[in-house]
């Protein structure tokens with residue numbers, strides 16, 4: 550290594566040489582910095598040159614209890630000495646059994662099927678729903694409905710029910726045909742309309758659609774309470790209650806994609822709890838392992854499980870991923886659930902959210918800020934700025950203020966790990982304010 554080059558520069562150029570980074574136009578890295586991270590600790594990411602960045606987006610919404618969390622580290626290290634992985638077809642192991650039992654307790658859904666990333670959970674839920682109807686003699690139910698602006702992952706099945714043009718349009722020719730219905734996003738309200746009224750109006754559109762198409766519709770898939778990647782759109786729980794009862798009335802499955810919003814993100818352990826409903830399929834990932842290892846789970850009911858239970862092999866759910874139910878990932882997930890239980894995380898988060906909201910008053914009142922909103926441990930707002938490259942400029946300036954923030958278009962959001970402390974909240978809010986002011990002044 551050339552001793553004159555900083556170690557950041559070295560890793561940066563080696564990475565750009567060989568790593569094709571996700572969700573990235575690689576040419577942009579001719580201008581945008583790539584940040585090599587040497588280590589993480591709690592809320593902070595440290596590079597090789599002694600700089601640090603507050604991880605205000607939980608590293609793509611996965612991290613709950615900080616980087617290098619000693620309790621999760623300990624659980625994974627302990628498991629590493631016993632069993633790293635075993636094929637889950639024909640075999641089982643202690644962490645996957647314990648995790649499934651605990652998820653059943655927490656969700657009220659009795660059977661747990663595992664995948665790896667979030668998108669694989671979406672694929673599993675869609676295939677299981679279709680296959681359920683087929684096994685029940687209703688093979689015409691092949692269609693899926695989702696919400697406008699919804700996001701469920703980027704493999705072809707998941708992308709087919711995703712409605713984010715930037716990710717979807719290029720691949721449109723490869724996708725299955727699905728139908729998108731009005732989102733209950735409260736920002737779409739007519740003047741004078743409350744969030745609940747927006748939800749009721751969107752539910753009426755769902756009712757109209759199902760009235761005409763229930764015979765050919767297998768499932769409705771949605772992100773409960775917050776549509777994340779589509780721009781942190783938030784909505785009233787009434788929509789979920791209406792959707793549940795319409796799905797029951799028209800014999801259509803409800804798939805709750807809680808990949809981003811589960812594990813306390815919206816204030817309750819599951820977002821669906823705020824509507825008092827239970828879905829037919831529940832997709833979990835991201836926070837499931839506290840941001841440690843790729844693991845996803847689809848939980849479902851006795852009724853669905855029974856529809857596959859048969860002497861005929863082909864009526865079974867013949868779907869698999871090599872790392873399904875990985876023992877290390879399950880041990881991380883068990884440690885995450887222990888932390889929830891032992892530390893009273895949901896109650897503590899209510900206090901943290903209130904503290905954060907007090908600090909955010911300066912942002913809420915900022916002249917460039919629109920639609921400031923908060924659900925649980927998610928905060929978001931739009932910035933009035935004509936620059937189409939706003940997101941990139943903001944991201945870069947935020948790095949300059951020791952902040953990892955990745956706006957979605959003109960939407961700036963905070964989704965910090967739950968271990969955020971008051972001084973880090975100050976750092977986040979004051980840093981964001983400074984970036985906004987700099988950008989307004991054109992600096």
Ligand SMILES: Cc1ncc(COP(=O)(O)O)c(C=O)c1O
Nearest residue numbers: 666667668700701702777808809
């Ligand atoms: C709601 C939702 N569903 C599915 C996914 C896909 O998860 P993954 O990126 O792990 O495939 C995401 C990822 O952001 C998500 O937010």
